[in-house]
Amino acid sequence: MGFAAGVGFANFDMLFSGIPRLPKExxxxxxxxxxxxxxxxxxxxxxxxxxxxxxxxxxTFLGKDIYSAFIESELRRYGVEYVNVYEGNQxxxxxxxxxxxxxxxxxxxxxxxxxxxxxxxxxxxxQLQDADVIDMHEGFLDVYREIRRNGHAKFxxxxxxTEDMSVDxxxxxxxxxxxxxxxxxxxxxxxxxxxxxxxADVLGQFxxxxxxxxxxxxxxxxxxxxxxxxxxxxxxxxxxxxSTGAGDSFMSGFIYGLMHGAQIPECIAYGNVTGGAxxxxxxxxxNYVTEPELLRKASEIRIEKKRxxxx
Numbered sequence: 244m245g246f247a248a249g250v251g252f253a254n255f256d257m258l259f260s261g262i263p264r265l266p267k268e269x270x271x272x273x274x275x276x277x278x279x280x281x282x283x284x285x286x287x288x289x290x291x292x293x294x295x296x297x298x299x300x301x302x303t304f305l306g307k308d309i310y311s312a313f314i315e316s317e318l319r320r321y322g323v324e325y326v327n328v329y330e331g332n333q334x335x336x337x338x339x340x341x342x343x344x345x346x347x348x349x350x351x352x353x354x355x356x357x358x359x360x361x362x363x364x365x366x367x368x369x370q371l372q373d374a375d376v377i378d379m380h381e382g383f384l385d386v387y388r389e390i391r392r393n394g395h396a397k398f399x400x401x402x403x404x405t406e407d408m409s410v411d412x413x414x415x416x417x418x419x420x421x422x423x424x425x426x427x428x429x430x431x432x433x434x435x436x437x438x439x440x441x442x443a444d445v446l447g448q449f450x451x452x453x454x455x456x457x458x459x460x461x462x463x464x465x466x467x468x469x470x471x472x473x474x475x476x477x478x479x480x481x482x483x484x485x486s487t488g489a490g491d492s493f494m495s496g497f498i499y500g501l502m503h504g505a506q507i508p509e510c511i512a513y514g515n516v517t518g519g520a521x522x523x524x525x526x527x528x529x530n531y532v533t534e535p536e537l538l539r540k541a542s543e544i545r546i547e548k549k550r551x552x553x554x
Contacts (some may be wrong), residue, residue: 249378254282488527
């Protein structure tokens, strides 16, 4: 078994929780709890994968600011291999204030715009080209193309929600990826369709294995080669507290399955466990499973062959 890797900008999160409601303009509300933490994205996926006894490598952008220093100290604390390819004086880290209410969460974010140079792309290519699995992120298409031409890696893509997401916008990433892991709203928005099955048919133009996360309902899977449709149930007994990082955590379980030669429904079951564990704590990395817990909990997940009807 080799290693999983990815490149992306790190996230510094300030988490305010225990909030009855969001403040109106001019108001100040005190939260019951506050903490700083690594945010979602590449770090969440690969740290959780490291917790599952898998080798990982994070390529990221860290400056001379206090937020970058915090990210670096956290990466060292979690014991993951990382490479910094940034040497400038700006703030390359995404800084986010997350306010978590009983109903949902809201964010305010900032980072300095960073131009990725040819030299940095060469450094990224050198670090990623021998990986077995690569967690794809927007902005590094040239690197992924070069690896695809000369490497053996499997590419996993997850866009996250944007108002302008569409197949046309992400076509080049979809054409390169081996797997795309959207949730239901993202899949419908991306494909411009009204049901999960319709979205699956559109995504099936790019992928033999279509995966769409259904939140507390589990995960939809369609094998385009056989037209077989399945719903993989969620992990049992999940009491959701905060969904921040759930998608990134799902990916860690999915990648774990790929690295161990599992069939796609089993990879999804692993993802349902790692994603389900994440939402039971505040922040992206607070709650997680060990490898023995993952294997035990995944064995309890139902894989049902059926037709899904969704609106």
